[in-house]
Amino acid sequence: MIHLEGISKSYKIAKRQTGLRQAAKALFYREYTTIAALKDISFSINQGEIVGYIGPNGAGKSTTIKIMSGILVPDTGKCTIMGCTPWKERTSYVKNIGVVFGQRSQLWWDVPVMDSFELLKDIYKVPQQEYQTTIKLLIETLELQEIVNSPVRQLSLGQRMRCEIAASLIHSPQILFLDEPTIGLDAVSKIAVRKFIKTINKEKGVTVILTTHDMNDIEALAERVILIGKGNVLYDGHLEELRKRFGTRKTITADYSQNTSPIKMPAGAEILSYTQERLSISIDTNHTKTSDAITQLSQQVELTDVTIETQPIEDIIVKLYKEYQI
Numbered sequence: 379m380i381h382l383e384g385i386s387k388s389y390k391i392a393k394r395q396t397g398l399r400q401a402a403k404a405l406f407y408r409e410y411t412t413i414a415a416l417k418d419i420s421f422s423i424n425q426g427e428i429v430g431y432i433g434p435n436g437a438g439k440s441t442t443i444k445i446m447s448g449i450l451v452p453d454t455g456k457c458t459i460m461g462c463t464p465w466k467e468r469t470s471y472v473k474n475i476g477v478v479f480g481q482r483s484q485l486w487w488d489v490p491v492m493d494s495f496e497l498l499k500d501i502y503k504v505p506q507q508e509y510q511t512t513i514k515l516l517i518e519t520l521e522l523q524e525i526v527n528s529p530v531r532q533l534s535l536g537q538r539m540r541c542e543i544a545a546s547l548i549h550s551p552q553i554l555f556l557d558e559p560t561i562g563l564d565a566v567s568k569i570a571v572r573k574f575i576k577t578i579n580k581e582k583g584v585t586v587i588l589t590t591h592d593m594n595d596i597e598a599l600a601e602r603v604i605l606i607g608k609g610n611v612l613y614d615g616h617l618e619e620l621r622k623r624f625g626t627r628k629t630i631t632a633d634y635s636q637n638t639s640p641i642k643m644p645a646g647a648e649i650l651s652y653t654q655e656r657l658s659i660s661i662d663t664n665h666t667k668t669s670d671a672i673t674q675l676s677q678q679v680e681l682t683d684v685t686i687e688t689q690p691i692e693d694i695i696v697k698l699y700k701e702y703q704i
C-alpha cells in the first residue's frame with residue numbers, strides 16, 4: 379500500500395551571521411548550507427498496519443510525513459502510495475489520506491468547528507448522506523457533542539486535537555498520517571485519542587503511520603516500529619523484538635513476614651532496596667529466570683506478596699538510541 383524507495387531530501391538554508399557588517403554583506407552575497415534531512419529512506423507498509431515512526435528531534439520524521447502527504451517533493455527516490463505518487467497526483471491522492479500535524483491546525487480558527495467540518499465535506503465532495511453518518515460517528519466516539527459549536531480559538535489543546543482528528547477523517551480516508559497527535563494532551567485525552575485510533579484501525583481497516591515522542595503511544599498502538607536517525611532508517615521491525623533485545627531486565631518486589639536472617643540473592647541480582655519485610659531486586663532474564671528467582675526467595679522467607687515489573691518502554695528506546703548513537 380505504501381512503498382518508499384531511496385528517498386532523499388535536503389534543505390538549503392541561508393547562513394546567518396551576527397553583526398551589522400555581516401548583515402550588510404549578506405545583502406549582496408548570501409552563503410548557503412545544505413541540511414540532509416533524509417538520506418536514502420526505504421520501507422513498505424501494508425494495508426491495516428499501525429506503524430510507529432520514531433526517532434530523536436530532527437531525525438527527519440516530519441519531513442517523511444510531508445513527502446508521503448504530497449506537501450514536499452523529495453530530491454531523489456520513489457514514493458508510491460495506493461498507486462499514486464503523492465506530490466504528482468495531489469488532487470486524486472488526497473482523497474485517500476488524512477493528515478494530522480499535532481503542532482498545526484487544519485481547522486478555521488474563528489468559525490465553529492462544525493462549520494469547518496462542513497467546509498471539508500464540500501472540499502472533499504463527500505455525499506451528504508455519507509457525511510451525516512460519518513460525522514455522527516466521529517462526534518459520538520471522540521465525544522465532541524459539547525464543543526462542535528464553539529470556534530476553534532476557544533478550545534483547549536485536547537479538545538482541539540480531538541476535532542483535528544475528526545476533521546482528518548471526514549472523507550473516510552484509508553490512510554492516516556499522525557504527526558505527534560498526543561503532544562501536550564493530558565492523560566485522559568491521550569487515552570481517548572489512542573482508543574479512537576485503535577478503533578478506526580480495527581473496525582475500518584485504516585492504515586496508520588504515527589510519529590510521536592511519547593513511547594506510551596507506541597506501546598498502546600504500534601506492533602511495528604521504524605526508527606529513523608540522522609536521516610537513515612536504523613531499525614524496522616516488531617516492538618516485541620526490541621523488548622527481547624533491550625528489555626531483558628525485570629524488577630521483582632517481594633513482601634514477606636519479618637525476616638532477620640541474611641537472604642541469598644538470585645545470581646546476578648541487583649538489590650534496589652532491602653528491609654526486614656520487603657526486598658526489591660532487578661534481574662537480567664537472559665541469565666536468571668523470573669520463576670527461579672522467586673522460587674529461591676520463597677525457600678528463604680515466607681512470601682506474602684510478589685510483584686514483577688517489566689522495563690518501561692522509555693528505557694528500551696533510550697538503549698536503542700544509545701546503540702545507534704543518535
Ligand SMILES: Nc1ncnc2c1ncn2[C@@H]1O[C@H](COP(=O)(O)OP(=O)(O)OP(=O)(O)O)[C@@H](O)[C@H]1O
Nearest residue numbers: 389391413415433434435436437438439440441442
Ligand atoms: N523547512 C525547513 N528548512 C530547513 N531545514 C529544515 C526544514 N524542515 C526541517 N528541517 C531540518 O531537517 C531535519 C529534519 O527535520 P524534521 O522536522 O523532519 O525532523 P523530526 O524528526 O520531525 O524532528 P522533531 O522530532 O523535532 O519534530 C532537521 O535538521 C531540521 O532542522
